Amino acid sequence: MPDPRFKILTSASTSGPGDAGRTGSWRVERPVIDMSRCIPAKTGKHACHLCWLLCPDNVVSKDIEPEIDLEYCKGCGICAEECPVQAIEMVPDADFIEGAERE
Amino acid sequence: MSKAIIESGNVAAAMAVQLARAEVIAAYPITPQTPVTEKLSELITAGRMDAEYVAVESEHSAMAVCIGAASAGVRAFTATSSNGLLYMSEQLHWAAGARLPIVMCVVNRGIGAPWSVWNDHQDAISQRDAGWIQVFAKDHQEIIDMTLKAFRLAELVHIPVMVNYDGYYLSHTYMPFEPPDAARVDAFLPAYQYKHALSPERPESLNTVTLPDARLDVNGIKRGGYMDIRHNLHEEMGMAIEVWEEIDREFQGHFGRGGAPVLDPYRCDDADTVIVAMGTMANQFRVVVDRLRQDDGIRAGVLALQMYRPFPGSRIAEALQSARHVLVYEKGLSYGNQGALYADIKSALYPYPSRPQLHNFIVGLGGREIPTESLYQTTRAACTEDRMRPPAQSDAPQWIGLQL
Amino acid sequence: MKMAAKTTVLNLTEEEFVHPGNRACSGCGLSILYRIGVKALGRDCIFVVPPSCLTVMQGLYPIAATQMPVLNGTFASTAAIATGVKAAMRRLGRATQVVAWAGDGGTSDIGIQALSGALERGEDIIYICYDNEAYMNTGVQRSGTTPQGSLTTTTPFSGKSEVGKNLPAIIAAHNPAYLATCSASYPLDFHDKLLKAKQIKGLKYLHVQTPCPPGWGIEEHMTVALGRAAVETGLFDLYEIEDGCLQLTGPSQQLLGKACLRPVREYLEMQVRFKACSDEQAAALQAQVDQRWAGYRDKFK
Numbered sequence: 001m002p003d004p005r006f007k008i009l010t011s012a013s014t015s016g017p018g019d020a021g022r023t024g025s026w027r028v029e030r031p032v033i034d035m036s037r038c039i040p041a042k043t044g045k046h047a048c049h050l051c052w053l054l055c056p057d058n059v060v061s062k063d064i065e066p067e068i069d070l071e072y073c074k075g076c077g078i079c080a081e082e083c084p085v086q087a088i089e090m091v092p093d094a095d096f097i098e099g100a101e102r103e
Numbered sequence: 104m105s106k107a108i109i110e111s112g113n114v115a116a117a118m119a120v121q122l123a124r125a126e127v128i129a130a131y132p133i134t135p136q137t138p139v140t141e142k143l144s145e146l147i148t149a150g151r152m153d154a155e156y157v158a159v160e161s162e163h164s165a166m167a168v169c170i171g172a173a174s175a176g177v178r179a180f181t182a183t184s185s186n187g188l189l190y191m192s193e194q195l196h197w198a199a200g201a202r203l204p205i206v207m208c209v210v211n212r213g214i215g216a217p218w219s220v221w222n223d224h225q226d227a228i229s230q231r232d233a234g235w236i237q238v239f240a241k242d243h244q245e246i247i248d249m250t251l252k253a254f255r256l257a258e259l260v261h262i263p264v265m266v267n268y269d270g271y272y273l274s275h276t277y278m279p280f281e282p283p284d285a286a287r288v289d290a291f292l293p294a295y296q297y298k299h300a301l302s303p304e305r306p307e308s309l310n311t312v313t314l315p316d317a318r319l320d321v322n323g324i325k326r327g328g329y330m331d332i333r334h335n336l337h338e339e340m341g342m343a344i345e346v347w348e349e350i351d352r353e354f355q356g357h358f359g360r361g362g363a364p365v366l367d368p369y370r371c372d373d374a375d376t377v378i379v380a381m382g383t384m385a386n387q388f389r390v391v392v393d394r395l396r397q398d399d400g401i402r403a404g405v406l407a408l409q410m411y412r413p414f415p416g417s418r419i420a421e422a423l424q425s426a427r428h429v430l431v432y433e434k435g436l437s438y439g440n441q442g443a444l445y446a447d448i449k450s451a452l453y454p455y456p457s458r459p460q461l462h463n464f465i466v467g468l469g470g471r472e473i474p475t476e477s478l479y480q481t482t483r484a485a486c487t488e489d490r491m492r493p494p495a496q497s498d499a500p501q502w503i504g505l506q507l
Numbered sequence: 508m509k510m511a512a513k514t515t516v517l518n519l520t521e522e523e524f525v526h527p528g529n530r531a532c533s534g535c536g537l538s539i540l541y542r543i544g545v546k547a548l549g550r551d552c553i554f555v556v557p558p559s560c561l562t563v564m565q566g567l568y569p570i571a572a573t574q575m576p577v578l579n580g581t582f583a584s585t586a587a588i589a590t591g592v593k594a595a596m597r598r599l600g601r602a603t604q605v606v607a608w609a610g611d612g613g614t615s616d617i618g619i620q621a622l623s624g625a626l627e628r629g630e631d632i633i634y635i636c637y638d639n640e641a642y643m644n645t646g647v648q649r650s651g652t653t654p655q656g657s658l659t660t661t662t663p664f665s666g667k668s669e670v671g672k673n674l675p676a677i678i679a680a681h682n683p684a685y686l687a688t689c690s691a692s693y694p695l696d697f698h699d700k701l702l703k704a705k706q707i708k709g710l711k712y713l714h715v716q717t718p719c720p721p722g723w724g725i726e727e728h729m730t731v732a733l734g735r736a737a738v739e740t741g742l743f744d745l746y747e748i749e750d751g752c753l754q755l756t757g758p759s760q761q762l763l764g765k766a767c768l769r770p771v772r773e774y775l776e777m778q779v780r781f782k783a784c785s786d787e788q789a790a791a792l793q794a795q796v797d798q799r800w801a802g803y804r805d806k807f808k
Binding site for chain 1 (some may be wrong): 201202258259260261293296297298299306307308309310311313320321322327329331332335336339342346
Binding site for chain 3 (some may be wrong): 126127129154155157158159160161163164165166167168169170171172173174175176177179193194197301302303305306307308309310311312313314318319320321326328
């Protein structure tokens with residue numbers, strides 16, 4: 001048993017989100033899902049979910065209508081690339097800045 | 104000494120590990136340490152010791168196994184010598200930074216190149232800044248007692264401990280010693296517990312990348328950065344001297360032996376000439392001291408340094424306050440400078456009013472014989488020499504026994 | 508051979524073991540692998556990790572992006588540290604899996620001695636090598652597994668002239684209890700091979716090709732497509748070795764039925780790192796693939 005006089009400082013980390021901050025700020029394009037094409041959303045049944053499976057950052061939900069956590073989504077676009085029905089489009093984040101207009 | 108046995112120093116070390124109930128032993132052979140791990144292998148295979156024995160493929164991996172086991176809260180041990188110690192150097196720093204209470208016996212041997220299998224202290228000295236506690240034994244009884252105390256110290260202060268003893272002088276010679284009673288050892292050395300032990304129930308990521316500056320944890324509590332962790336190691340290593348003395352008193356209560364855990368003085372009380380040495384050489388000097396007193400009327404004493412890191416600087420400086428001559432004999436040095444111990448002692452004396460004349464001798468490298476006669480002659484000459492040598496000359500180490 | 512579980516996207520657990528907002532690059536192949544792999548391993552396991560991209564992804568003190576217990580250790584000693592942790596688990600009477608997870612540099616180069624020792628001793632651990640074919644964490648230097656022709660910062664202009672190590676073959680020569688090759692682009696295959704590895708005593712080695720967008724010179728969205736191309740061109744084969752017997756698995760096994768595979772050139776042209784690759788080098792690579800697959804077709808027909 002360690003002596004109570006000793007603090008024994010070590011690098012022992014405990015688990016939590018956002019070690020690198022809100023990584024959504026890394027993104028220049030965000031995935032936007034067209035629910036009219038998305039297989040589970042369209043059929044109302046759990047199916048496909050490839051965007052959930054292949055997301056490196058654990059920001060896509062495994063819901064009938066998948067949700068993307070934009071606070072942390074790094075915008076890699078793997079979900080859009082791998083979607084078998086091309087239901088996900090990568091859209092410039094700038095388009096979502098309020099008041100901004102794009103030519 | 105009714106329970107005394109006669110065995111080698113390496114067997115004394117192995118018996119200590121057995122008595123300490125170390126649970127993971129990692130071993131890689133290197134002369135003159137090899138018999139320690141052979142003995143442990145034999146004890147485990149014969150069912151006389153209950154432990155995991157891992158025959159690794161290198162010393163680097165031996166320390167890695169100890170790091171893995173200790174991080175999981177299990178008592179670990181290894182032993183090595185010479186280049187084996189240097190090969191695990193990276194791991195030594197790691198174990199200290201991770202505050203793992205690993206105990207390792209280092210059977211001191213010269214470092215290549217060129218190859219030498221014989222004794223000196225350069226292996227241990229080269230690792231003095233790794234953050235390990237370093238203690239030096241002088242005989243077989245001290246090997247077994249000191250190794251047991253080392254486990255207790257390591258686990259109290261959470262800093263790894265290196266128990267050094269001289270290759271061949273102690274490792275391969277047979278001397279009587281008394282193995283401590285196993286039941287009493289259990290009382291003296293409770294089971295190892297670690298608050299950060301790897302556990303799926305309480306997951307933590309240990310020793311990960313740590314920033315220069317403090318950072319808030321997931322609960323918003325500020326945690327120090329790399330420098331703060333390292334400062335804490337330094338501070339608590341210094342505090343280990345006192346804990347080592349407390350442990351020695353406890354050990355004395357259990358086993359009746361001890362009393363000189365940090366400095367072991369011989370005829371130093373009235374001495375104006377004090378020889379400082381580590382390991383077996385300090386015992387050899389007892390004969391020299393007796394002769395200097397008897398034949399030459401020189402009031403000499405020998406101060407054996409039992410603990411080299413943390414360096415008991417103020418204790419040494421105080422012990423040397425009435426000395427006129429201090430002679431530091433070493434089996435290792437900082438190349439291009441001086442004996443490492445000499446430099447340490449010189450710096451420890453600086454703040455004190457009395458600064459005796461200091462002499463530095465390098466002896467016995469790579470097993471070069473250290474005749475007691477030459478220790479006597481060099482000591483006597485140093486005590487009677489002209490004190491007005493130029494500073495540069497008086498500060499340079501003298502190499503004893505060169506055969507050029 | 509043990510029967511393999513067949514996990515689908517639908518029955519794969521929703522429980523997550525790594526937090527979002529970690530430091531992995533956008534589109535990181537390792538992140539896919541880690542996220543899905545830990546789902547197979549479950550909570551009763553301890554990771555041992557040497558310096559690598561995973562070190563960074565795991566989080567900087569005092570925050571851990573991973574929810575798993577991890578022992579970070581020195582570069583050369585991953586398998587030996589894992590040995591020590593496993594020995595401790597045996598002493599504690601715990602069945603906890605000990606998982607060494609290292610990169611290709613940490614496995615094929617600096618860590619190979621410790622791994623060879625652990626293999627020879629038959630340590631009861633899972634060793635995962637995520638092979639992104641260069642030292643990516645230090646900024647894309649050549650490693651033992653970097654393929655011939657590949658540009659790295661230490662093989663500039665003309666690419667690596669030597670052939671990369673066949674690390675799984677080196678491991679196979681040690682007769683491990685289980686060996687599997689996997690791809691970050693087929694995370695469920697990796698998941699199920701891990702489920703299988705968990706059931707086997709001894710050293711289980713999984714070698715995973717892991718595309719790296721910045722290191723390989725691909726757009727971040729192409730990570731999965733590229734790993735798939737490596738498999739579909741026959742360049743990177745998915746197989747298992749048990750009792751010395753090699754079997755193609757999953758996607759690679761399905762390729763056996765095809766008369767010809769996608770041309771290797773397609774895979775090479777997707778990546779900036781191969782832009783110095785000559786026509787002769789590409790043709791030689793194609794010839795190697797053709798020869799290997801002819802051998803597979805003979806063996807498994």
